[in-house]
Amino acid sequence: MISFNSLTKRYGKQAAVNALTAEIRSGAITGFLGPNGAGKSTALRCLLGLASPTAGTALIHGAPYSQLAEPLKEVGAVLDSRGFHTGLTALQNLKVITAAAGLPDSRALEVLEIVELSDSAHKRTKGFSLGMKQRLALAAALLGDPQIMVLDEPANGLDPIGIAWLRSFLRKLADEGRTILVSSHQLAEMEHTVDDIIIINHGEMVVAGPIKEIVGQGTLEEAFLRLTLEAKAVAK
Ligand SMILES: Nc1ncnc2c1ncn2[C@@H]1O[C@H](COP(=O)(O)OP(=O)(O)OP(=O)(O)O)[C@@H](O)[C@H]1O
Numbered sequence: 001m002i003s004f005n006s007l008t009k010r011y012g013k014q015a016a017v018n019a020l021t022a023e024i025r026s027g028a029i030t031g032f033l034g035p036n037g038a039g040k041s042t043a044l045r046c047l048l049g050l051a052s053p054t055a056g057t058a059l060i061h062g063a064p065y066s067q068l069a070e071p072l073k074e075v076g077a078v079l080d081s082r083g084f085h086t087g088l089t090a091l092q093n094l095k096v097i098t099a100a101a102g103l104p105d106s107r108a109l110e111v112l113e114i115v116e117l118s119d120s121a122h123k124r125t126k127g128f129s130l131g132m133k134q135r136l137a138l139a140a141a142l143l144g145d146p147q148i149m150v151l152d153e154p155a156n157g158l159d160p161i162g163i164a165w166l167r168s169f170l171r172k173l174a175d176e177g178r179t180i181l182v183s184s185h186q187l188a189e190m191e192h193t194v195d196d197i198i199i200i201n202h203g204e205m206v207v208a209g210p211i212k213e214i215v216g217q218g219t220l221e222e223a224f225l226r227l228t229l230e231a232k233a234v235a236k
């Protein structure tokens with residue numbers, strides 16, 4: 001459904017993503033993990049056609065994003081929750097998108113209901129908390145009822161209640177059969193949310209697979225530290 005095939009993205013001499021190859025299982029939540037600057041956002045931007053790969057490909061259903069017939073109906077993306085017009089209400093912001101994408105207006109209210117933001121539908125987003133903005137961004141991503149969701153650090157800035165909400169929300173989406181790729185630099189936060197993980201560091205793959213197999217008895221953080229140290233030792 002989603003595949004990275006020797007994806008490389010260089011900025012000048014520096015490789016933000018270096019020969020990344022990975023496949024994302026459908027109907028599951030995959031955590032795309034790694035420290036700050038690991039290359040997560042860059043890889044996701046390549047996947048969504050917002051950056052062009054230096055080499056390799058990032059494909060959705062075997063095609064680059066730019067070649068999808070109806071992108072909003074195939075992939076919902078949240079890269080940044082700051083893109084809303086602050087002078088418009090939550091509902092108005094969503095209706096701008098439905099109008100542009102040729103989706104029914106009624107869908108805007110539906111997705112607000114799904115993210116439990118109906119009570120704020122007629123409030124301007126100017127006064128929205130970060131958590132509300134994140135929910136609105138998720139609502140926008142769901143407008144086309146896509147089978148695939150790509151989320152870049154959706155838990156950033158959320159309080160424990162917001163994180164717990166996000167966790168059950170993502171699980172619900174996956175239980176509906178959707179494929180979810182969600183990035184985070186906070187390993188502990190993702191540990192109880194995801195089925196599979198892809199860990200990258202310095203633009204390169206450290207490990208990928210089911211979280212249970214990778215983590216074993218310890219924590220995800222311990223597994224990450226062990227695996228990155230092993231990767232360094234092999235490189236030497
Ligand atoms: N447009 C750009 N121009 C130059 N360098 C960039 C650009 N975008 C990213 N980089 C560099 O590429 C590397 C990877 O950045 P990226 O934002 O993909 O990491 P990340 O894993 O998303 O980190 P974070 O957890 O902080 O969001 C960093 O060293 C960054 O400075």
Ligand SMILES: [Mg+2]
Nearest residue numbers: 040041042152
């Ligand atoms: Mg990032």
